[in-house]
Amino acid sequence: MEELDFISGSKVSQSYQKGQRIFQEGSPSLGLHCVNQGKIKVTKTSGDGKEQIVRLSKGGDVMGFQSVLTETTYSTSAVALEDCVVCFIPRADFFRVWQSNVQFSTSLMQMMAKALGAAEVQMLHLAYKPVRERLAEALLLLYHTFREEDQALPFTIAISREDLASMVGTAKETATRLLSDFKEEGIIATRGSQVTILLPNGLSRIASLYD
Incomplete structure (x- = not known):
């Protein structure tokens, strides 16, 4: 977001290692987090x-804006999927620009609306799509979120089976078994935690069976 340049003097850059928590669900919402580089998962804890x-973030994304605007604590947690750099903008500086710059506030509202729409779609799919279709959709989300536009195929990402399972809302064993099925069908290849997407169209076909 170009508007974030208005508060560049207030930004504090912080490096995080893979697996390190950037902010914690339920802790005080102190400001806005802007991803400079790296891959991050945004999570929420269920009642059990x-x-x-609930979301994946990469360079250029903003995290924590809903909590800063509407709550006093973070409604989600953010954890680094790989080594990353995140800029932090204190709440007071954020609100000063929010109130004085219409372009900034409008852009952020559009971002919030898009995030809410994506969350609604995810909840709907969790409710009615079978696990196989949801896993295909999760792999496509990783592909579209983290693949660089000029990146040559195939696309490879390191992602734990636990993280894939929590994207889909299923058990780790189920996610592992379905990944093996996709591998046998030639849609993906796996090596340790790495998943290589060989046939994105094959995943799209599976993911859209119940659309």
Whole structure:
């Protein structure tokens, strides 16, 4: 967001290692987090204590804006999927620009509306799509979120089976078994935690069976 340049003097850059928590669900919402580089998962804890990945973030994304605007504590947690750099903008500086710059506030409202719309779609799919279709959709989300526009195919990402399961809302064993099925069908390849997407169109076909 170009508007964030208005508060560049207030930004504090922080490096995080893979697996490190950037902010914690339920802790005081102190400001806005802007991803400079790296891959991050945004999670929410369900009533039974299970982690659900609700969003993925990469360089250029903003995290925590809903909590800053509407709540006093973070409604989600953010954890680095790889080493990353995140800029932090204190709440007071954020609100000063929010109130004085219409372009900034409008852009952020559009971002919030888009995030809410994506969350509604995810909840709907969790409710009626079978796990196989949801896993295909999760792999496509990783592909479209983290693949660079000029990146040559195939696309490879390191992602734990636990994280894939929490994206889909299923057990780790189920996610692992379905990944093996996709591998046998030649749609993906796996090596350790790495997943290579060989046929994005094959995943799209599976993901859209119940659309």
